[in-house]
Amino acid sequence: MDDFTGVTLVPVGGTGPEDVLIDPDGRVYAGLSDGRIVRVDGPGAPIRTVATTPGRPLGLEFLGAGELLVCASDAGLLAVTLDGGRVRTLTDRVTGRRLLACNNAAVVADGTVYFTDSSTRFLVPQWRADLIRRTASGRLLRRAPDGTVTELLGGLEFANGVAVAADGSYVAVAETGTCRLHRVWLTGERAGRSEVFVDGLSGYPDNIALGSDGLIWVALPSPRTALLARVQRLPVAVRTLVSRVPTRMQPRPSPIVSVVAVDDAGRVVHEIRGEIGGFRMLTSVREAGGVLWFGSLESDAVATLRR
Numbered sequence: 001m002d003d004f005t006g007v008t009l010v011p012v013g014g015t016g017p018e019d020v021l022i023d024p025d026g027r028v029y030a031g032l033s034d035g036r037i038v039r040v041d042g043p044g045a046p047i048r049t050v051a052t053t054p055g056r057p058l059g060l061e062f063l064g065a066g067e068l069l070v071c072a073s074d075a076g077l078l079a080v081t082l083d084g085g086r087v088r089t090l091t092d093r094v095t096g097r098r099l100l101a102c103n104n105a106a107v108v109a110d111g112t113v114y115f116t117d118s119s120t121r122f123l124v125p126q127w128r129a130d131l132i133r134r135t136a137s138g139r140l141l142r143r144a145p146d147g148t149v150t151e152l153l154g155g156l157e158f159a160n161g162v163a164v165a166a167d168g169s170y171v172a173v174a175e176t177g178t179c180r181l182h183r184v185w186l187t188g189e190r191a192g193r194s195e196v197f198v199d200g201l202s203g204y205p206d207n208i209a210l211g212s213d214g215l216i217w218v219a220l221p222s223p224r225t226a227l228l229a230r231v232q233r234l235p236v237a238v239r240t241l242v243s244r245v246p247t248r249m250q251p252r253p254s255p256i257v258s259v260v261a262v263d264d265a266g267r268v269v270h271e272i273r274g275e276i277g278g279f280r281m282l283t284s285v286r287e288a289g290g291v292l293w294f295g296s297l298e299s300d301a302v303a304t305l306r307r
Contacts, residue, residue, distance in 0.1 A: 003274035004257075007294075009301040012038050013047040017302050019104070019207055019284040020295040021060040021068070026288070030295060030302055031057025031070060037080060040302070051085030053078055056124065059104035059115070059162070059207060069113060071102045073124045077115055077143065094141060094149050100124075101138075104207050106162045106171065111145040114152070114171045116159040129243040130158050131177045131204075132231055140173045140184065152184045153194050161208030161284075163216045165264060172197055172216055174205035177232070179224055181205060181216075181262070198266045202273075203258055207295070211287030215261040215269065219285045221297070222253035257282035259292070272305075279303050 010028070017030030017038075028040045029050065037050040037057055050068070055075025063069040063079055069090075070078040076092030076099045092099055094117065101118035108114075120137040122130040130137075138159030140152045153159075157177030164171045170183040183197040203220030211217050231239060258273035259282065276282070276294075282303075284295035294303040 002270075002272045004272060004276050004303075004305060007276050007279070007303050007305045008043055009276075009278060009299075009303050010040055010043050011047070011301045012040055013300075014038065015300050016297050017295045017299070018058050018297050019060045020286050020293045020302050021062070022286050022288045022293055023062070026291075028293060028302060029060055029068065031060060031072075037068065037070065037085075043304075049085075050082060051080045051087060053080065053087055055102075058102070058124065061105050061107045061113075063107055063113075064111065069105055069107055071105050071115060073102055074098070074100055076102050077105070077113065090147070091143055091149055094139075094151075103159065104161045104174075106164045106210070108164055108168060113143040114162050114164060114173075115141055115143065116156075116162055116173060117141060118158050118160060118176075127158060127176075131228065132239050132243040133236075134177060134232055134239065136177075138175070140171070140182075153182060156182070160206050161218070163208045163210045165216075166210060166214040169264075170197075172208060174208050174218065176204045176206065179204055181208070181218070181266075198262050198268075201260070202271075206282075207284035209284070209286050211261065212289055213261075213287055215263055215287070217259060217261045217285045217287050217292075219283055219294070220258045220260065221281045221283050223256050223258070225254070253281060255280055259285040259294070261287070276303060 014032035016033035021029040055072030059071035061069040068080045077090040103116045103118045105115035117139045119130045121135045138156035160174040172183045179201040181198040184194045206219045261270040281297040286293045292305045
């Protein structure tokens with residue numbers, strides 16, 4: 001197991017770069033808590049505002065030439081032009097109900113988008129309440145190129161990160177509340193079937209992403225805690241009361257963060273764990289050409305580490 005020795009922090013001019021996205025030129029995109037999408041060309045480079053979106057921008061992906069796909073929490077799935085920052089809504093309702101917690105996505109070559117709605121009960125800022133109450137209302141959804149949206153997998157305890165395998169054979173989704181990943185097969189004899197892909201992770205998975213190395217990288221913002229496990233086993237009425245405790249009175253996530261990389265067999269082949277000074281709640285990881293980039297729900301910077 002490695003640690004985060006050698007990490008560099010790169011300020012982004014705002015708070016909460018929850019996801020990071022790297023373009024072919026090594027430039028970094030992130031969505032901030034004030035709704036801005038920013039681009040940073042590297043350490044010490046100027047910060048450029050690409051667009052301002054409705055909702056809270058979370059997951060980011062490239063959507064064809066010249067556009068970003070943005071999971072904008074309660075505003076839904078958006079497309080944002082890189083030149084001019086124009087915003088259009090792709091999906092903000094499923095089966096007539098407004099999306100409350102559009103969180104993360106993956107895009108394939110034909111324009112199909114796989115994305116998560118973390119909860120049909122709670123907004124993303126209320127993630128603690130959803131984990132405690134175990135609503136199991138999270139969903140993995142697919143938006144076809146014609147705009148049709150279908151559910152691939154439901155009943156998830158806070159559905160989170162999404163990644164499609166390098167060969168396109170399956171889509172993986174993180175289930176934060178159970179510390180595991182699922183996958184839904186997209187091709188072959190098993191197409192349409194789902195299964196647990198990775199179980200028993202050491203922390204609560206957030207965003208996941210396919211790396212240039214063919215592995216799926218998983219951000220773990222906090223180690224598993226015995227306290228949450230005990231609370232999740234309490235009767236429903238008690239868990240409901242616990243979930244209403246003000247956030248300021250609830251335990252803060254551990255400063256220990258980690259990332260893991262898994263192969264197509266679900267084996268953990270890389271793990272980095274430890275503390276990063278001035279950087280908490282590591283919520284995303286991207287691997288590009290041997291360089292790792294990390295996003296955070298709470299920090300005012302992204303972080304980078306050469307492996």
